[in-house]
Amino acid sequence: MIKMSKQDYYEIIGVAKGASAEEIKKAFRKKARELHPDNKDSGDEQAFKELAEAYEVLSDEQKRAAYDRYGHEGVKGATRGFDDVDFSSFSGFSMDDILESLFGGGFRTSGGFGRSQGPSHGAHLKYDLEIDFLEAVFGCTKKITVNRLEDCESCEGSGGAPGSKITTCETCGGMGQVKELVNMLFVQTYQVTTCPKCSGRGKQVEKPCRDCKGQGLHRKKEDFDLKVPSGIDDGARMRLTGAGDKGAQGGGFGDLFIIVHVKQHKDFIREGNTIHLKQPVSFSMAALGGELMVPTVEGSKVLKIPKGIQSGTKLIMKDMGVPILNYPNRRGDQVVHINLDTPQKLSREEKELFEKLAEIRGERLDLDKEQREEVKKAKEAKESGAHKKTESESSSEKSDSEASKNNGSGTSKKEKKKEEKNDTFLDKIVDAFRPKEE
Numbered sequence: 492m493i494k495m496s497k498q499d500y501y502e503i504i505g506v507a508k509g510a511s512a513e514e515i516k517k518a519f520r521k522k523a524r525e526l527h528p529d530n531k532d533s534g535d536e537q538a539f540k541e542l543a544e545a546y547e548v549l550s551d552e553q554k555r556a557a558y559d560r561y562g563h564e565g566v567k568g569a570t571r572g573f574d575d576v577d578f579s580s581f582s583g584f585s586m587d588d589i590l591e592s593l594f595g596g597g598f599r600t601s602g603g604f605g606r607s608q609g610p611s612h613g614a615h616l617k618y619d620l621e622i623d624f625l626e627a628v629f630g631c632t633k634k635i636t637v638n639r640l641e642d643c644e645s646c647e648g649s650g651g652a653p654g655s656k657i658t659t660c661e662t663c664g665g666m667g668q669v670k671e672l673v674n675m676l677f678v679q680t681y682q683v684t685t686c687p688k689c690s691g692r693g694k695q696v697e698k699p700c701r702d703c704k705g706q707g708l709h710r711k712k713e714d715f716d717l718k719v720p721s722g723i724d725d726g727a728r729m730r731l732t733g734a735g736d737k738g739a740q741g742g743g744f745g746d747l748f749i750i751v752h753v754k755q756h757k758d759f760i761r762e763g764n765t766i767h768l769k770q771p772v773s774f775s776m777a778a779l780g781g782e783l784m785v786p787t788v789e790g791s792k793v794l795k796i797p798k799g800i801q802s803g804t805k806l807i808m809k810d811m812g813v814p815i816l817n818y819p820n821r822r823g824d825q826v827v828h829i830n831l832d833t834p835q836k837l838s839r840e841e842k843e844l845f846e847k848l849a850e851i852r853g854e855r856l857d858l859d860k861e862q863r864e865e866v867k868k869a870k871e872a873k874e875s876g877a878h879k880k881t882e883s884e885s886s887s888e889k890s891d892s893e894a895s896k897n898n899g900s901g902t903s904k905k906e907k908k909k910e911e912k913n914d915t916f917l918d919k920i921v922d923a924f925r926p927k928e929e
């Protein structure tokens with residue numbers, strides 16, 4: 492996390508030192524759109540993280556005050572370090588969603604900055620959804636069950652037992668929040684926190700409801716139909732507005748964030764919108780060409796194999812890949828990787844035919860006399876070279892590395908000698924394999 496020289500936060504955002512909160516927010520939004528990794532023209536993940544860090548400090552009155560007085564030292568450890576945030580997981584979200592998930596409310600187009608008055612929304616919830624490979628390709632509708640907080644039916648969310656009197660909380664005077672003096676780095680300030688007496692409800696009940704213990708809320712299973720769009724990829728997030736927890740005292744529902752996990756397929760490998768497939772092709776078909784039925788996400792399709800195809804050739808099946816997210820009519824391709832299927836067991840007749848084929852083509856299946864001589868000579872040269880070496884050679888590599896690790900003085904002379912020997916041995920090998928000049 493140590494950086495040699497950190498850039499000034501105001502400079503990063505591009506505002507003057509005395510800029511208003513609104514100016515900072517405006518400048519930040521503009522830059523965030525520019526630098527966000529999803530932006531193909533000017534996206535820069537590292538710069539975006541620095542921008543996020545700068546904004547986290549300058550958008551917070553207390554942190555900004557500490558930064559103004561003491562610079563980066565003043566807010567050391569006060570930022571959360573965006574290095575760990577994986578921005579690629581936000582793909583498919585609007586910039587407002589991203590900013591909101593990083594910095595909280597206030598980035599939606601409606602509503603101002605800061606927390607709105609009145610009862611607060613319930614918590615956002617997370618849901619892991621596992622779908623099949625083909626469900627991700629073509630989209631699907633999934634029933635998901637969320638165990639979320641809802642108003643208690645017995646007390647209709649009030650938290651009070653039937654007939655129980657409800658009074659305003661004395662500690663916070665019904666505000667639900669209290670001010671507390673805190674030491675924030677170098678600055679002593681007031682911090683607003685949830686009232687400990689009424690847990691932020693602003694009210695106190697004489698006799699709490701027995702079903703919800705005065706909370707006014709209880710957990711209940713609720714089903715939702717989730718439409719998963721075609722082309723969604725593993726790790727993508729979706730948001731179901733209003734499917735999270737209910738807020739206390741008439742507060743609205745939070746949202747449900749769905750993280751999509753796509754199962755692997757036995758045949759297909761997905762890379763973005765491209766599908767890769769390994770296809771074995773026989774010797775005869777590779778030589779003669781032909782037609783094959785190959786699996787695609789839409790079932791088996793005919794693939795023409797051109798004659799003389801080589802192993803490793805990639806054949807493209809146009810528009811047989813994954814639909815592009817949010818553009819269901821546009822699709823990627825399927826890439827078929829041709830793999831020559833060498834027969835491992837041959838019948839007598841097959842063997843004869845292959846031999847016959849080799850004969851017709853004038854292929855030798857073994858070395859000729861000259862080649863044999865050459866191999867023999869090379870082998871002898873190698874052996875005579877190795878002969879001078881002792882059997883300790885095999886372990887010398889290990890002791891060399893140990894010697895360099897120890898770096899001790901006692902054994903250094905001996906090790907050095909071995910190293911020299913090694914060099915000459917190596918030289919011989921290199922010589923033996925050096926291409927002959929003609």
Ligand SMILES: [Zn+2]
Nearest residue numbers: 643646700703
């Ligand atoms: Zn209740």
Ligand SMILES: [Zn+2]
Nearest residue numbers: 660663686689
């Ligand atoms: Zn209170």
